[in-house]
Structure formats: C-alpha cells, structure tokens
Amino acid sequence: MGLPVIKSLAEFTEIINRGRPVIIDFTATWCGPCRVIGPIFEKFSGQAQFSGVDFYKIDVDDSPDISQEVGIRAMPTFMVFNNGNKVDDLVGADPKALEVGIVQFALCTRS
Template sequence: MAVEIATDSTFNQFLEKNDKVVVKYFANWCGSCRLFKPKFKRLSNDERFEGVTFLDVNAEENPEARKKAGVNNLPFFAVFKNGVLVEGVPTSKEDAVVELLGKL
C-alpha cells in the first residue's frame, strides 16, 4: 500500500474512512525525517501491516493534524484506531515504529 499525503483539510477524512492509521509527521528541513521515508514506505508494503493506512503529514504546514497527536518533536509517529489516538512517539528508529504498529 502506498503512503498517502494528508493535510489539515483531509486528515479527519482519513481517520473516519480507515480503522487503523499510522501517521509520520515530518518537516522538509528534518534530516532524520528524510532518512526514514524509504523505511516508512517499506513498512507500508509489509504484509504484517495489511489493513493499516500509512499517512505522511508535514507538521509545519498542518497545525490541526499536528495537534491531534500532540507532536512535540520530529520525526513523530502516531497510531489512530477508529479515529482515536492510541499512542504517539518521537523516534527515528524503525523498531519503535514497528512496536507502535503492534498496538493497532
């Protein structure tokens, strides 16, 4: 499954239409965010996470989506189940994101 781009205007629609969502919050200036991009794409194609929607959100351009997860550092990953925040974590470690996905 592809990683989709969400904005303040589309974020809630993604949460409403998808039971399980993982969001990567990033900024264009963030080197760790750029380095994680191929890992996030690979995870989105991992059969273990079939049925999970993967979203990218530019944290600087989308303050409403950022507030939903309480983003305090970048990159920041958050999982939502049935539109409700389950957990969020600032990390650049793939293992931490996999653990977070396990909470869905």
C-alpha cells in the same frame, strides 16, 4: 511510490474516523532524522502483513493546524489512530521501535 500526504484538518479527521487503523508520520522536509526514517516507514506500508493498516504522512510545516490539533512537539512523530482515537505514538527516528510498534498495532487490529 510515496505515501499519501494528508493536507488539511478536515481530511485528517475524515481519514482517522474511517474505521480503519491508521499510522501517520508527522515529518518536515528540513528534518534530518525524518529523511532517514521516512523510507523505512514507507517500506512497512508496502508489506502484506500490514495490509489492514493505512499509512500516511503529514508535513508539519504545510499543515500546522493538524500538528497543533494533535500536539506535535518534535519530528519525526508517528501516531497511531483507531476508530478516530489516538492509541499510541512514537517520537524519534528509531527503526526497531517503529517496527515493533507497527507489528503490535497490526496484530491488535486483526479480527
């Protein structure tokens, strides 16, 4: 399956401004914790309860301009955007905290 990968700053800007809630996994291929939590994040993206949220990932080494734009300092970092604005983030590979954050965000964005 695999999550869609954002590869340019223009694409990133377009995606976060679409009017749909977005959660992005900022990752790196060399990052051990990223490799552990990445599949967990991807699993959440396929769950029906999160169908109103778009899930993406960005490789910080392939897209340093995006990483610099949003101030990534450590991987993994998960950032939540709604209507073009960053509304939350989580740094680290904590599956429970990631799940809680996704659930809370999904509940807040339901109309």
